[in-house]
Structure formats: structure tokens, C-alpha cells
Amino acid sequence: MWGIGLQRRSGISMARQLYRALRDRMTQGGLKPGEALPSTREMARQLGISRNTACEAYAMLADEGFIHSSPGAPTRVAAGLVLEGERHPAQMEQIKPAIRSYAADFRTGRPDLRRFPFHQWRLLIGKGAEELPPEQWDYAGPEGLPALREEIAQWLMRSRGLEERPQDIFITAGSTQALHLLAGLPELKAGEIIVEDPCHTGMLGAWQAMGFAARPVPADGSGLQTGLLEGMDASNARAVYVTPSHQFPLGGILPAARRAELIRFAGKNGLFIIEDDYDSEFRYAGAPVAPLRSMDGEHVAYVGTFSKSLFPALRIGFAVLPAALQAHWAANRRVADVQNPPFGQAALAEFLRTRKFDRHVRLMRRLYGQRREALLQALEDVFGSACIPLGDAAGLHVALRFPGMRFDGEFSRQARVQGIRVTPAEFYCIKKGEHADKLIVGFGHLEPDAIRSAVVYFSDFIRRNAL
Amino acid sequence: MWGIGLQRRSGISMARQLYRALRDRMTQGGLKPGEALPSTREMARQLGISRNTACEAYAMLADEGFIHSSPGAPTRVAAGLVLEGERHPAQMEQIKPAIRSYAADFRTGRPDLRRFPFHQWRLLIGKGAEELPPEQWDYAGPEGLPALREEIAQWLMRSRGLEERPQDIFITAGSTQALHLLAGLPELKAGEIIVEDPCHTGMLGAWQAMGFAARPVPADGSGLQTGLLEGMDASNARAVYVTPSHQFPLGGILPAARRAELIRFAGKNGLFIIEDDYDSEFRYAGAPVAPLRSMDGEHVAYVGTFSKSLFPALRIGFAVLPAALQAHWAANRRVADVQNPPFGQAALAEFLRTRKFDRHVRLMRRLYGQRREALLQALEDVFGSACIPLGDAAGLHVALRFPGMRFDGEFSRQARVQGIRVTPAEFYCIKKGEHADKLIVGFGHLEPDAIRSAVVYFSDFIRRNAL
Numbered sequence: 001m002w003g004i005g006l007q008r009r010s011g012i013s014m015a016r017q018l019y020r021a022l023r024d025r026m027t028q029g030g031l032k033p034g035e036a037l038p039s040t041r042e043m044a045r046q047l048g049i050s051r052n053t054a055c056e057a058y059a060m061l062a063d064e065g066f067i068h069s070s071p072g073a074p075t076r077v078a079a080g081l082v083l084e085g086e087r088h089p090a091q092m093e094q095i096k097p098a099i100r101s102y103a104a105d106f107r108t109g110r111p112d113l114r115r116f117p118f119h120q121w122r123l124l125i126g127k128g129a130e131e132l133p134p135e136q137w138d139y140a141g142p143e144g145l146p147a148l149r150e151e152i153a154q155w156l157m158r159s160r161g162l163e164e165r166p167q168d169i170f171i172t173a174g175s176t177q178a179l180h181l182l183a184g185l186p187e188l189k190a191g192e193i194i195v196e197d198p199c200h201t202g203m204l205g206a207w208q209a210m211g212f213a214a215r216p217v218p219a220d221g222s223g224l225q226t227g228l229l230e231g232m233d234a235s236n237a238r239a240v241y242v243t244p245s246h247q248f249p250l251g252g253i254l255p256a257a258r259r260a261e262l263i264r265f266a267g268k269n270g271l272f273i274i275e276d277d278y279d280s281e282f283r284y285a286g287a288p289v290a291p292l293r294s295m296d297g298e299h300v301a302y303v304g305t306f307s308k309s310l311f312p313a314l315r316i317g318f319a320v321l322p323a324a325l326q327a328h329w330a331a332n333r334r335v336a337d338v339q340n341p342p343f344g345q346a347a348l349a350e351f352l353r354t355r356k357f358d359r360h361v362r363l364m365r366r367l368y369g370q371r372r373e374a375l376l377q378a379l380e381d382v383f384g385s386a387c388i389p390l391g392d393a394a395g396l397h398v399a400l401r402f403p404g405m406r407f408d409g410e411f412s413r414q415a416r417v418q419g420i421r422v423t424p425a426e427f428y429c430i431k432k433g434e435h436a437d438k439l440i441v442g443f444g445h446l447e448p449d450a451i452r453s454a455v456v457y458f459s460d461f462i463r464r465n466a467l
Numbered sequence: 468m469w470g471i472g473l474q475r476r477s478g479i480s481m482a483r484q485l486y487r488a489l490r491d492r493m494t495q496g497g498l499k500p501g502e503a504l505p506s507t508r509e510m511a512r513q514l515g516i517s518r519n520t521a522c523e524a525y526a527m528l529a530d531e532g533f534i535h536s537s538p539g540a541p542t543r544v545a546a547g548l549v550l551e552g553e554r555h556p557a558q559m560e561q562i563k564p565a566i567r568s569y570a571a572d573f574r575t576g577r578p579d580l581r582r583f584p585f586h587q588w589r590l591l592i593g594k595g596a597e598e599l600p601p602e603q604w605d606y607a608g609p610e611g612l613p614a615l616r617e618e619i620a621q622w623l624m625r626s627r628g629l630e631e632r633p634q635d636i637f638i639t640a641g642s643t644q645a646l647h648l649l650a651g652l653p654e655l656k657a658g659e660i661i662v663e664d665p666c667h668t669g670m671l672g673a674w675q676a677m678g679f680a681a682r683p684v685p686a687d688g689s690g691l692q693t694g695l696l697e698g699m700d701a702s703n704a705r706a707v708y709v710t711p712s713h714q715f716p717l718g719g720i721l722p723a724a725r726r727a728e729l730i731r732f733a734g735k736n737g738l739f740i741i742e743d744d745y746d747s748e749f750r751y752a753g754a755p756v757a758p759l760r761s762m763d764g765e766h767v768a769y770v771g772t773f774s775k776s777l778f779p780a781l782r783i784g785f786a787v788l789p790a791a792l793q794a795h796w797a798a799n800r801r802v803a804d805v806q807n808p809p810f811g812q813a814a815l816a817e818f819l820r821t822r823k824f825d826r827h828v829r830l831m832r833r834l835y836g837q838r839r840e841a842l843l844q845a846l847e848d849v850f851g852s853a854c855i856p857l858g859d860a861a862g863l864h865v866a867l868r869f870p871g872m873r874f875d876g877e878f879s880r881q882a883r884v885q886g887i888r889v890t891p892a893e894f895y896c897i898k899k900g901e902h903a904d905k906l907i908v909g910f911g912h913l914e915p916d917a918i919r920s921a922v923v924y925f926s927d928f929i930r931r932n933a934l
Contacts, residue, residue, distance in 0.1 A: 016628045019757075027727065027762060063753045063859075065722025080724040083731065083762060113604050125810055126593035137580050137778040161483045173640065177804035184676060205802040209651060211678070255532030257547035260494065286530045290486075295494060311604040315808040335672040336803075337644035341782040343592055343810050 004047060014049055015056035022057065026066055026081045033081065036074035037067060103419035104454035104461075108249070108397040108442035111308050115364065120356060121310075121347060128346030136342045142333035144171025144318070145345040151352035152304075152318055159281070159358075162294050162302070164320050170329055171340050175278055175305035175317040176206055179241070182274060182301060183210035184332045187325055192237040194271070196224050198428035198435060199241075200248045203276065207241065216430040221390045221399075223247040223254035226261040234269040242273060245280035245289040249428050249440045250399045251391020253289055263296045272325065273300045279308045281361045282444075283394040284369035298322050306348065308396060308444075309361055314344055368396060374448035375441070378455040396444030399425060406436045418461050471514060481516055482523035489524065493533055493548045500546040504534060570886035571921035571928075575716070575864040575909035578775050582831065587823060588777075588814060595813030603809045609800035611638025611785070612812040618819035619771075619785055626748070626825075629761050629769070631787050637796055638807050642745055642772035642784040643673055646708070649741060649768060650677035651799045654792055659704040661738070663691050665895035665902060666708075667715045670743065674708065683897040688857045688866075690714040690721035693728040701736040709740060712747035712756040716895050716907045717866045718858020720756055730763045739792065740767045746775045748828045749911075750861040751836035765789050773815065775863060775911075776828055781811055835863060841915035842908065845922040863911030866892060873903045885928050887921075 004021040006014050025031040038046065040054040047054075058075060061067045069075040136145065143149070149166040156162040172178040182188055183206060193207045197216035204214055215237055218225050224242055240262065244254035254262070266273050275292045283289065293302040305317035321329060333339065351357045375398065379387045383402075390399040407424035415422055425438035443451055471488040473481050492498040505513065507521040514521075525542060528534045536542040603612065610616070616633040623629040639645040649655055650673060660674045664683030671681055682704055685692050691709055707729065711721035721729070733740050742759045750756065760769040772784035788796060800806065818824045842865065846854045850869075857866040874891035882889055892905035910918055 012624060012628060020628055020761075023757070026723075059753050060757070061723075064720065064726075064756055065724055078722075078724050081727045083727055083734075110605070113601060116604065118601075118604070122593065122596040125596040126589065129589040129592040134580060134585075137583065137585070137780050138577070139779045157479060161479060161487055173804040173808075176802065180803050202802065205798075209799065209802040253531065255545075256493075256528075257532055257545055259531075260548045286526055289531055290490070290527075294487075312606045313604050313806065313809050315805065331672075332676065334669065335643065335676040336647050337640040338782065339780065341640075341808065341811050342780050344808050 006047060006049065013056075014053045015060070018043075018047070018049070018054065018057035019060045022061060023066055026077055027083045029082045031077045033077055033079035035077045037077065039074070101419075102421045104421065104458045105446070106420070106422040106439075106441040106443070106454065106458075107445075108423060108440055109308070110442060110445040111311065111364070111396065112367070112445045113311055115367065116311055117356070117360060121351070124347035124350050125343055128350060129343055132342055132346055136346075140339060140342065142170075142330045142339045143167075144169075144340060145342060145349060148316075148345045148349040148352075149318075151349045155352050155357070156304075156320070160289075160291055160294075162291050162320075168320055168323075168326070170319050170321055170326075170333075171345060172317045172319055173315040173337065173340055174307055175276060175303045176202065177315075177336075178303040178305075178317050178319040179203055179206040179274065179276070180210065181329070181332055181336060182239075182303075182319065182325070183207050183212060184336065185325060185328050187328070188238045188272060190236055190238040194234065194237050194240040195430070196242060196247060197430045198249055198425055199243070199430070200278075201428055203241070203248075204430075214430050218431075218434065219247050219250055220252065221250055222252040223250075223258060224262065226258040226265065229261070229265040232265075234265075234271060237269075237271060239272040239274055240266060241276065242292070243276045243278060244292050245277050246283070246394045247391065248276075248278065249397065249423075249425060250435075250438075251395060251397070253392045253394065254292075259292055259295060263292065263299070266299050267296075271299070272322070274303060275300050276303045278303075278305055279395045281309045282365055282368050282396060283392075284365065284372060285393045293320060298324070301325055309357070309364070310348070310351075314348070316340065316344055316348055368444050369393075371443050371446060371448055371451060372398065374451045375443045375455070378452045382455050382459045390438070397440055397442040400439045400441055402437055402439065404437065407439055408436065414465065415458075415461060420458055420461055422458070473514060473516065480523075481520045482527070485510075485514070485516070485521065485524035486527045489528060490533055493544055496549045498544045500544055500548065502544045503541040504544065506541070568886075569888045571888065571925045572913070573887070573889040573906075573908040573910065573921065573925075574912075575890060575907055576775070577909060577912040578778065578831070578863065579834070579912045580778055582834065583778055584823070584827060588818070591814040591817050592810055595817060596810055599809055599813055603813075607806060607809065609637075609797045609806045610634075611636075611807055612809060612816060615783075615812045615816040615819075616785075618816045622819050622824070623787070626828075627756075627758055627761070629758050629787075635787055635790075635793070637786050637788060637793075637800075638812060639784045639786055640782040640804065640807055641774055642743060642770050643669065644782075644803075645770040645772075645784050645786040646670055646673040646741065646743070647677065648796070648799055648803060649706075649770075649786065649792070650674050650679060651803065652792060652795050654795065655705045655739060657703055657705040661701065661704050661707040662897070663709060663714060664897045665716055665892055666710070666897070667745075668895055670708070670715075671897075681897050685898075685901065686714050686717055687719065688717055689719040690717075690725060691729065693725040693732065696728070696732045699732075701732075701738060704736075704738060706739040706741050707733055708743065709759070710743045710745060711759050712744050713750070713861045714858065715743075715745065716864065716890075716892060717902075717905075718862060718864070720859045720861065721759075726759055726762060730759065730766070733766050734763070738766070739789070741770060742767050743770045745770075745772055746862045748776045749832055749835050749863060750859075751832065751839060752860045760787060765791070768792055776824070776831070777815070777818075781815070783807065783811055783815055835911050836860075838910050838913060838915055838918060839865065841918045842910045842922070845919045849922050849926045857905070864907055864909040867906050867908055869904055869906065871904065874906055875903065881932065882925075882928060887925055887928055889925070 006017045040058055044051040044054040067075050149169045152169050153164050153166045156164050192215040193212040194215045196219040217228055291302050293300040302320040306314055388401040412424055423440045425435035425440055429435055473484045507525055508518055511518040511521040534542050616636045619636050620631050620633045623631050659682040660679040661682045663686040684695055758769050760767040769787040773781055855868040879891055890907045892902035892907055896902055
């Protein structure tokens with residue numbers, strides 16, 4: 001008579017099913033306010049369930065105020081329950097990621113995970129969890145694991161000659177989050193952020209999502225053109241965001257005179273410099289470049305990440321902050337995501353402490369250097385002087401100029417259809433049209449053989465389309 | 468003659484030290500633009516170092532543009548290097564957390580980690596890392612680990628009768644981040660967020676940090692007073708943020724009629740409801756409350772966390788999103804922190820799959836229920852009718868009313884000096900003065916004996932200060 005169908009093996013308790021059936025009738029108006037429900041004994045009899053089950057369902061309904069019951073009186077439907085419309089729970093579906101493979105996959109920003117020491121890392125994750133002190137399972141502060149901050153300080157010193165105190169190093173969930181959090185600081189809040197053009201679209205997006213407008217300054221093969229800063233009205237900006245050790249995407253190392261010019265400009269205009277050192281481990285000639293921060297610790301915030309040197313899903317980066325930017329950092333992190341989880345941090349601290357990190361970076365640097373050579377050689381063999389590599393010998397991608405050609409969104413769509421993933425530099429440009437003859441080519445994740453055949457495949461595509 | 472002191476055992480290479488010494492002289496003006504440096508051979512002789520070391524230092528300087536050298540000509544200092552001021556790198560210091568203990572530590576929101584199955588969890592972290600498929604070490608998408616989304620869907624069904632598809636569940640770094648990310652969605656962007664008053668200051672802070680102004684609506688011992696919504700001008704708001712299953716901090720379960728009223732109000736005004744189910748696992752009488760979302764899946768976003776049921780540093784929560792809020796979620800997460808790291812997600816998926824989670828929650832619910840009983844009994848023994856507990860039997864804290872008393876910031880400071888950590892309800896109030904006679908008392912992390920002696924200690928303090 002109630003039209004309630006309960007299923008014994010559905011994974012949902014019988015009481016819960018009855019509760020929901022009755023609740024739905026009340027919110028959909030089938031049971032009216034003040035209407036009396038049968039007693040639990042009667043309900044149990046009608047549905048062929050135990051009295052306990054009926055009592056449990058009634059108790060849930062009473063607890064949530066759907067029904068009122070008092071001793072000796074019938075249980076009645078509460079008032080004001082009817083909703084408009086109805087909810088249709090959809091079917092459970094399996095989630096399957098879409099995977100596609102490319103004949104020439106020149107995407108950027110991907111380290112080669114096949115060479116990652118997974119086994120070592122798994123042992124360290126286990127060891128890290130084993131040895132993690134109990135207070136690190138609790139809220140442990142938004143600054144990050146003390147051991148990791150100390151190891152990063154030491155690694156900055158031995159790899160870049162950058163002397164930093166652990167307490168000035170703040171762990172983040174990658175360099176994207178470092179920018180996201182910086183963008184939330186009241187000291188940087190303003191209408192504009194001064195950025196290189198072209199620049200990393202995702203990183204620019206981190207600023208824009210927090211309400212900043214981009215104030216572009218052109219970059220060339222040697223990085224930000226600091227000469228263009230002279231006389232610029234920076235009154236709506238509090239910061240300059242730059243990638244001086246390997247300009248993204250053109251690949252230049254900012255020369256010392258431009259560094260000094262940038263620092264003087266920032267000082268004169270009361271600007272902070274946000275220095276993103278996103279892949280300076282991978283420099284194939286000479287030591288990593290000394291960060292801007294080593295020249296001006298009061299105005300430069302230095303942002304680094306382990307996504308490229310280890311693996312992207314690690315989600316550990318850091319910001320070395322000038323004193324003036326530390327006041328609101330903790331409060332700002334607490335309302336964003338509180339802190340990093342401890343396991344990856346502990347494993348990374350141990351990976352750094354035992355110098356396994358240094359060994360891994362050395363190995364990958366040699367490997368990536370060979371791949372870069374293979375790419376440049378293949379390009380020269382196939383394109384000759386029709387293709388000119390830009391920038392310095394660093395990073396996991398290279399910018400290429402093809403004089404006389406034009407690469408746009410349509411080009412990249414057509415290439416994709418043919419199994420080629422490659423990014424026109426225009427994609428990263430704020431002011432369009434200046435870099436239409438350039439492509440950004442990622443190579444870090446490809447073996448030399450794959451690089452060579454991808455270059456040949458790509459040149460066929462270019463010729464077929466007679467660009 | 469150069470006044471350069473190099474130290475052989477400093478942990479920084481000799482070349483790096485020489486590079487820095489020369490660079491500092493150039494940026495501070497000691498070496499002038501155009502000035503010739505000695506040859507590397509001469510420099511090596513003067514400093515008593517190997518020629519290779521000097522060459523390496525010169526190469527670093529040349530790479531970064533500090534010096535120019537050409538074959539057959541002396542190496543010269545580049546132009547435009549001088550900076551104003553100077554950088555004083557500070558000493559490395561050990562980071563030591565400040566720890567203090569309290570005679571009566573009634574802080575809120577702390578689960579009892581002493582009962583946490585650390586060993587099980589460590590095994591799962593290891594197992595999770597072991598079995599993690601390679602693509603999960605790469606950028607794996609901002610939605611979260613598929614296995615975890617499926618396990619959460621099943622757990623929502625068996626624990627709350629909430630039927631959700633895994634693809635509507637988005638993993639976050641805790642519930643704070645869920646709110647932080649929701650606040651960044653264009654669909655919710657507006658001047659105001661409608662909130663309960665009092666409410667959780669930290670969660671309110673998550674909205675405010677993203678530019679929202681709080682539009683408070685009074686809550687009482689049964690949660691949000693939905694009757695006060697009638698006729699309210701909600702034109703500057705897109706969402707209502709509520710804690711219906713255990714109102715923070717007053718502790719009420721929102722009755723069904725208020726639920727329906729809230730949903731009707733939201734529907735009429737085109738508002739989303741953000742339902743924060745922060746600790747509904749811990750309900751000591753009856754089953755967990757059915758979420759608002761089960762009544763209106765189109766307008767309710769349901770936010771949950773494992774910080775209270777497992778441990779705070781885990782940083783895993785989730786949001787179950789209506790279709791209308793999913794369009795910009797991924798893009799918004801990508802510019803915030805990209806995604807959660809995989810290890811905790813994999814361990815949690817396994818913890819849920821094997822029902823170890825359910826067992827742990829059952830155990831803790833019994834334990835916390837006993838502690839709540841011990842607290843209420845001790846309060847009755849010591850204060851009698853001078854102390855009235857509010858709200859329902861749920862959660863890790865209880866709101867207490869002391870008729871005739873007034874608790875403010877000064878009270879809480881004085882209590883702290885005496886070793887008592889307790890929060891006046893006023894601390895959580897937007898409109899001050901309505902709840903001055905109430906205290907919020909956390910008990911989840913305290914053993915019954917500690918609770919009893921803390922209550923006695925606290926009552927002594929109250930009497931001594933004759934409040």
C-alpha cells in the first residue's frame with residue numbers, strides 16, 4: 001500500500017532505504033504536513049521488515065525534523081517540507097582517462113619519468129611515513145616540514161651558491177601555488193603585474209585568476225628587455241614576474257647588465273621581483289645561473305619547484321621570501337589550503353639529505369643535454385638554415401625560429417590531427433604578432449631516436465602543407 | 468692584493484666562492500665597468516688555487532654577462548652592474564617549533580591522534596606508492612585519483628545514503644581548499660556570501676581572502692534561522708555557506724523544515740548552497756544526518772574532509788559539485804595548485820576500500836561519545852545549572868551557555884596565562900554581543916580523566932576571577 005520497494009542486497013541498509021523512501025514522499029508532497037504515519041509495528045508488518053528497522057528509519061526522520069512523535073500519539077509529518085522539482089540521481093559510471101599518442105610529441109614541461117628512480121622513492125616514502133614524528137600528522141604549520149626547509153637551504157647553497165636561512169624558505173604545493181599565494185598577499189595586491197612577453201600562460205593565469213592584469217614587457221633571446229623598463233609608469237604594479245635563469249619560452253639567460261637594470265628599476269619603483277627558477281637545474285654548459293635573489297634579498301622572492309627535476313605529481317615547490325613578504329604569508333596559506341601533506345615532504349628531505357637528488361639531477365642533466373644535442377642536430381640535418389634555435393643551452397624545451405613562416409592556432413590544430421604536438425610561440429604571447437615565426441619544442445621526455453624520427457615526421461608535415 | 472679569502476672546507480666550491488667574491492665587487496662598484504681582470508693564470512697564482520678553478524669562476528661570470536672576454540684580449544668587467552645597497556646574508560638558524568602545554572586544553576577541531584592506526588597507514592602509504600601507476604606520477608589531472616573518487620562515492624552512499632557519481636566528486640587539499648576553490652569560480656563571484664552567524668572564522672576567512680563580504684544570518688541551537696531569510700535582498704550574493712549537519716560552533720542539526728526553507732530560498736534567488744559536512748561522522752545518537760545535497764543536487768555543493776576523521780596533515784577533502792559548478796573547476800584548480808599529490812590519495816582509497824576507514828570511524832565515534840558524556844557529566848557535577856550545553860550530540864566540541872556571564876578576548880587571554888585554552892563564542896561571531904555568555908569547548912583530543920580534571924581546573928579559574 002505504501003508502494004515502497006526495499007532491496008535486501010543493495011549495499012544500503014534497509015532502514016536507510018525506508019528513511020529515504022518516506023523522506024522523498026514528504027519533500028515531493030506525497031505525504032502531507034500533519035499526516036499520520038502508521039506505527040513502526042504496522043509499517044514493519046506491511047513491508048515485511050523487522051520492527052527495529054522501522055524504528056531506526058523513524059528515528060532518522062525524527063532526528064532531522066521530518067516527523068514529530070510523542071508518546072501515545074501517532075507520528076506525524078512535519079510542516080514546510082515540500083521542495084519544487086525533484087532530484088534524479090544518475091548512474092555510477094567508471095571514470096576512464098582519455099589517452100592518445102602522437103608521432104611527434106613535442107609538448108613542453110614534461111620530465112622523462114621512465115628514468116625516475118621509482119623504487120628509491122617508494123622506499124623513502126615508506127621511511128618518511130615510518131619516521132614522521134606524531135606532531136607532523138596534526139596541523140603542523142603552513143611553513144612546511146622543518147627538515148625539508150633545512151635541506152632546501154643547503155641544496156640552494158651547494159647548487160646555486162644561494163645562502164638562505166631555512167626560516168625564509170616556505171614550502172608550497174609547487175611553483176604554481178607559490179605564485180597563487182604571492183598573488184594573495186596584501187603587499188602585492190594591485191591592478192597590474194609586470195610580466196615578460198611571451199611568458200608561461202599557466203603562470204600568467206595564476207596571477208590573472210587572482211585579479212591581476214598583465215602589464216607585458218617584451219622579451220627576446222636574452223630574456224626580459226630591461227631597457228624598455230626605463231620611464232615606464234609602474235604605479236599600478238607592486239611586482240615584476242620574471243624567469244631570468246631560462247626565460248620561458250624563448251630560453252635566454254638574463255645577462256648581468258639586464259639583471260642589474262631590473263633590480264635598479266624595481267628598487268626605484270618600490271617593486272618586488274618574483275623570480276621563477278622553474279628549470280635551472282638543467283643547464284648544459286656551466287653551473288646553474290646565480291639567482292637574482294643573490295643580488296637583492298630584500299626585494300626578490302625566489303620561487304622553485306621539484307616538478308621538473310623529480311616528478312610533476314609530487315606537488316612540492318617553495319618560495320624564498322624577503323622579510324617584507326613574510327608577515328601575511330602564513331595567514332594567507334591557512335585560508336588557501338592550510339599546508340602541504342607530510343609524506344612527500346619527508347621523502348624529499350631524505351632524498352636531498354642523502355644527495356640522491358643531486359645524483360638524479362646530474363644523470364638527467366646529461367641525458368637531457370644529449371637529447372637537446374640530438375634535437376638540434378636533427379633540425380640542422382633536416383631544415384638547415386631554415387630553422388634557427390634561440391636561447392641558451394638549458395631546460396627541457398627549445399624555441400625555434402623559422403624565418404618567413406607563420407605558426408598559428410590553425411597550424412597547431414592541423415598538426416595535432418596529423419599526430420604532431422607542438423606549440424606556436426604566439427600561444428604564449430600577450431601582444432600577438434611579434435613571434436609568429438617561432439615554435440616551442442619540448443624534448444625532455446623523448447629518446448634521441450624518437451626525437452630524430454619526430455623531426456623528420458614534422459618536416460614532412462611542413463612540406464606537405466607548404467607553409 | 469684582491470682581498471679575496473677563499474675557504475677550502477666551507478661546503479661551497481672554490482670556483483663558486485671566487486665567482487661570488489668577484490661578482491660582489493662588481494655589483495658594489497669595487498670593480499669598474501671596462502676594468503681588466505688578471506688572466507686566470509695570474510688570478511690562480513695570486514690566490515693559490517688551481518688554474519681550472521679560476522677558469523671555472525671566470526666562465527660563470529662570463530655566462531651571466533658579468534665579464535666579457537675575447538681571445539687575445541684581457542677579460543673586462545661589463546657595464547651597468549652596480550646596485551645600490553648590499554645584501555647581508557644572515558646566519559643559518561635551526562627552526563624549532565614552540566610547544567606549550569595547557570592544564571585545560573579545550574581547543575577545537577583536534578582529533579585524538581594517539582588512537583590513529585599509524586602502522587596501518589604507513590603500510591598503506593608504502594603499498595599505495597608501490598602500486599601507483601606511472602601516469603599518476605605525472606600531471607594526472609586536477610580532479611583527483613580515480614580510485615579515490617570511486618571509493619568516496621561508495622562511502623557517501625553507505626554512510627549517508629548519498630548517491631553520487633564518482634565524476635561529480637572532486638578531490639581537494641582539505642575542505643578549506645574546497646571553499647577556496649569554490650570562491651574562485653566565476654559562477655560564485657559576487658560581492659557577498661551568505662553565512663551563518665556565528666560561524667567558523669577560518670572558513671569565513673577563506674571566502675573573505677577571495678574578496679567576498681560576509682552577509683551574516685543568525686544561527687541558534689538548531690542551526691541557521693532560515694525564517695530570517697524571508698524577504699532578504701540576496702542580489703549581491705550567489706551562494707549560502709552552511710554547516711547543516713553540525714552547525715559550527717553552536718552544534719545544532721538543521722531541522723528538516725529549515726532545510727526545505729533554505730532550499731526554497733536558494734532556488735527562488737538563484738543561489739548555490741555550499742554545504743560543509745566537516746564532522747558529521749561523529750554523531751553519537753543515530754546515523755549521520757542526510758546531507759542537504761540529497762534533497763537538491765542541482766544547487767547544493769557538498770564539501771567534506773578527512774582531517775577530523777583521520778588526521779589533519781593528510782590534506783585530503785572533496786567537493787561534490789552540481790553540474791553548473793563543474794565547467795570552470797579544473798581550470799581554476801590548475802592555476803591554484805594543479806592537483807593533490809598521489810600518495811595520500813592512494814592510501815586513503817585503500818583505507819576506504821578495505822573498510823578500515825569505517826572501522827576507525829566507529830571506534831573513534833564510540834570513544835568521542837564517551838568523552839562527550841564525561842565532559843557533560845563533569846560540567847553538571849561542577850557547575851550544575853550554571854552551565855547549559857547547546858546543540859545536538861555530535862562533533863568534537865560542544866557549545867556551553869553560562870547564563871549571566873560574559874566571555875571576551877580579555878577572558879580568553881587571562882585563561883591562557885593560567886594554562887586554559889578555551890574559545891569564547893564571540894570569537895566566531897560576525898555581529899558581536901549576541902553570544903557573549905557562551906564558550907566553545909573542544910574535547911575530542913582529551914581522555915575522560917583529563918576532561919574531568921580540566922573542568923575542575925577551569926571552574927577554579929572561573930571562581931577565582933569571580934566572573
